[in-house]
Amino acid sequence: MEMKRAALEIVVPLGPVDAIPLGQGCTYVVDGCPIAVFRQRDGQLFATENACPHRGGPLAEGIIGDGKVICPLHARQFDLVTGASQDCAVKTYPVRVEGGEILLTLA
Numbered sequence: 001m002e003m004k005r006a007a008l009e010i011v012v013p014l015g016p017v018d019a020i021p022l023g024q025g026c027t028y029v030v031d032g033c034p035i036a037v038f039r040q041r042d043g044q045l046f047a048t049e050n051a052c053p054h055r056g057g058p059l060a061e062g063i064i065g066d067g068k069v070i071c072p073l074h075a076r077q078f079d080l081v082t083g084a085s086q087d088c089a090v091k092t093y094p095v096r097v098e099g100g101e102i103l104l105t106l107a
């Protein structure tokens with residue numbers, strides 16, 4: 001996986017967007033850190049750290065929709081834009097598609 005550095009951000013190509021079925025998430029390990037990338041049914045992409053801050057549930061395996069993911073272990077709901085939940089939060093990452101490839105930005 002080749003990383004490109006521009007100013008203070010690092011852009012990481014993660015592969016083809018079609019590798020993530022619509023309405024699901026996938027986990028990518030970036031620099032040793034598991035990151036969940038979600039492809040909503042409307043095609044929007046979101047990225048968060050994969051481990052739920054409650055007890056480490058794999059968020060990439062959660063149910064997604066309407067800009068939210070529900071943790072598969074205890075059903076906490078996280079906003080995929082802000083990472084916020086009722087009493088905790090996950091880190092979010094900018095993610096986009098260029099030429100059919102997912103590009104994740106690390107700050």
Ligand code: FES
Pocket residue numbers: 052053054055056057071072073074075076
């Ligand atoms: S591990 Fe995610 S809600 Fe408990």
